[in-house]
Amino acid sequence: MSIKENNLSVYNTLVGKKETFIPVVEDHVGMYVCGPTVYSNVHLGNARTFISFDMIYRYLQHLGYKVRYVRNITDAGHLEDDSDDGEDKISKKARLEKLEPMQIVQHYTVDFHNVLRLFNNLPPDIEPTATGHIVEQIKMARTILDKGLAYEVDGSIYFDVEKYNKDNNYGELSGRNIEELQSNTRTLDGQKDKKSPQDFALWKKASSSHLQHWESPWGEGFPGWHLECSVMSTKYLGEQFDIHGGGMDLKFPHHECEIAQNKAANGKDPVKYWLHTNMLTLNGKRMSKSTGNTLNPDELFSGDTPLLDKGFHPSAVRFFMMQAHYRSMLDFSNDALLASEKGYQRLMNGIALLSSLEAKKESTFDVDTWLKKCYTAMDDDFNTPILISHLFDAIKIANQISDNKASLTKQDLDLFVNSLNSFVFEILGLEDVIVDNNSDKLSGVVDMLIQMRKDARDNKNWALSDEIRDKLKEVGIQLKDGKEGTTFSVN
């Protein structure tokens, strides 16, 4: 399959503007996305980032690119700070719960996968773990050490930012400069080993309290915060690859350090396009594990939280997220979600209707132009909100066709139906959940009541027919009287 003729442009954080997307290797895309640190349940903010990149992955594939999507699992634990007695999150959690660190890792990795599956995310092609690449991390640390861009202090290896900055630009991604950083870095305890506060650890000596540690040329220790991503992206995508993604919050220092490590080790700019997704906020503040301002997916699905009136289907939530651009901040609220859910149902109803429409002799609607607009939206840095506005236009046309106010030829109708389905299900990754609402048994019961109500209505027994309708409504079943008979929906 050849690449669809397209003008995909992406917003590249590195240059601060949109650029035409041209992969390093023709027809192939290497994409690395920073995955979660698995020390607690994944929250919706995390999910947003991975859902956004899932959409990007899907669209790149749709365009015909052969994509290798790598997303890591951070299971080695990042240090809480750079102090000597620093304890990483995974060890800390393990100590609290009296569990093996890898037990924690396993538990939350499974949770992470489950949640993303519910959101209909495709799995990445490779999902490497930090603990599975200790050898490679030691090797890269040694390479950087050999090149003189890192130094050893008491069993720990630190990256020499100042020295690196002489021939490179530390801060190119986040727009910082090193002087500013030096004058503005807060003073933290236990940084006496480092030459300069902005230096960061490639390898840290393990203290006796550390549960996770490995043997290295410098003694027992564990890898630094940023090394795993440099190592694993290089290993699976090469020294230079196309897309590196992650949340905005990782821009600095994490991604900045990744660039520095890769350039120091390989002498090349590792990434062509840096893509950063914006935060999901709750009450106007960013969701964050450490501050506790979070909403967990199971609370969202069940509605078991004071924040929500009811539970929401993962696909409706995904639609809610797709209605905002991935680079915009999105605030999570009950009202916004309810509004989105209704729109989502409308979209699904329209799609169901569309597949039952009949072709006519002539077309009153220009499908090709519509389709082009859809692609233009997606090609413009994956603008899903605009795409969705076009999808609603399509739904309007579908209704018009149904009312005989518009028509499409067989060829146009097929293209229309296929394109709409492909955008909604294949690219946006939504699911048709209307069907899921109607379990066989329930619909059997309700159909019986609908028939009884019809008999009552035929006998003009309005009291009974209204009672059936209203009682059903009370238990959350909405009857819908239409020309072709009565259907129902479950709220």
Place this chain on the structure above:
RNA sequence: GGUUCCAUGGCCGAGUGGCUAGGCAGCGCUCUGCAAAAGCGUCUACAUCGGUUCGAAUCCGAUUGGAACCUCCA
């Protein structure tokens, strides 16, 4: 404190130097025994104050308010 970003109609949320995004709610209509649902139509906004321009919500400056990063976080 430093750096960066944002402020859009009742709500959510795109866009952007002249060409009414879209969704939800509201209102009107169609349908209906009455409703509901559904569909159709409609409501025309861009924080404040200056400036640039034939023209600014869109560019520039200031002000106010908010956010992110600077410390682990998607």
